[in-house]
Amino acid sequence: MHKALHKVLGNESLSSSTFKLQIERDGLEFRAGQCVNLGLPNTGINREYSSYSGEQEAELAFLIREVEDGDVSPALRRLKYGDSIEIDGAYGLFTLPESIPENNSNVFIATGTGIAPFHSFVRTFPELDYLILHGTRLSEENYESGHYTTERYVQCVSQENGGCFKGRVSDYLRENPQGTDKHYYLCGNRNMLNEVYDILREQEVSGSNIMSEVFF
Numbered sequence: 001m002h003k004a005l006h007k008v009l010g011n012e013s014l015s016s017s018t019f020k021l022q023i024e025r026d027g028l029e030f031r032a033g034q035c036v037n038l039g040l041p042n043t044g045i046n047r048e049y050s051s052y053s054g055e056q057e058a059e060l061a062f063l064i065r066e067v068e069d070g071d072v073s074p075a076l077r078r079l080k081y082g083d084s085i086e087i088d089g090a091y092g093l094f095t096l097p098e099s100i101p102e103n104n105s106n107v108f109i110a111t112g113t114g115i116a117p118f119h120s121f122v123r124t125f126p127e128l129d130y131l132i133l134h135g136t137r138l139s140e141e142n143y144e145s146g147h148y149t150t151e152r153y154v155q156c157v158s159q160e161n162g163g164c165f166k167g168r169v170s171d172y173l174r175e176n177p178q179g180t181d182k183h184y185y186l187c188g189n190r191n192m193l194n195e196v197y198d199i200l201r202e203q204e205v206s207g208s209n210i211m212s213e214v215f216f
């Protein structure tokens, strides 16, 4: 597996807690939705981050939430152009099928930076049929809204008015069942994943049509 130091190309703040880190690709191969370990050189400590960029893109990008008092994410937020970062990967099974069948329709459900693998899917497969439900606490976390057409992206804001829907992704799904013939991909925090899984099963979606990636 690829393990190497890469050069940081940019670090953009997208909200009070979220940032986009851009890194030189340097030959790293990955499938959309896979993750890598990112770590500061010589610290011996790293964390998993999912690809945010598409498979064909020249640079790597990651969408990261700065966790207060975290060991790694606050240090990643401080990185700037020209710094080095260690990358180990890519790996993981949270990917789309290698050949996407015709009439394949997807519902992507994320909390926070859990939208990263879905952004990677969409960048890699522009013809994909999908709807994204994106749960954020605040409406200022609307950094994704310009990346998809309005029919394909629903920002569900839980703690204030704003976004497309007031409430959590689970509330949206309860009120707006998406059907049993779709493929559901869930990514983010464990509580959301468990709750949404139960709702989908109540809505008679087959367990084999539900894929999950737990961030924390």
Ligand SMILES: Cc1cc2nc3c(=O)[nH]c(=O)nc-3n(C[C@H](O)[C@H](O)[C@H](O)COP(=O)(O)OP(=O)(O)OC[C@H]3O[C@@H](n4cnc5c(N)ncnc54)[C@H](O)[C@@H]3O)c2cc1C
Pocket (backbone or CB within 6 Å): 035, 047, 048, 049, 050, 051, 062, 063, 064, 065, 066, 067, 069, 070, 071, 072, 073, 074, 112, 113, 114, 116, 213, 214, 215, 216
């Ligand atoms: C497969 C996989 C892919 C991941 N991809 C991403 C990604 O693309 N973007 C991303 O931002 N994170 C991602 N994560 C989470 C990431 O690996 C780290 O857990 C996170 O950045 C916190 O690391 P830290 O060292 O700063 O905090 P730590 O010192 O490890 O943790 C401090 C505490 O924060 C909690 N925590 C972890 N993540 C969050 C969060 N997002 N919000 C609130 N609390 C949290 C932990 O449970 C822990 O209790 C992914 C995790 C996995 C397992």
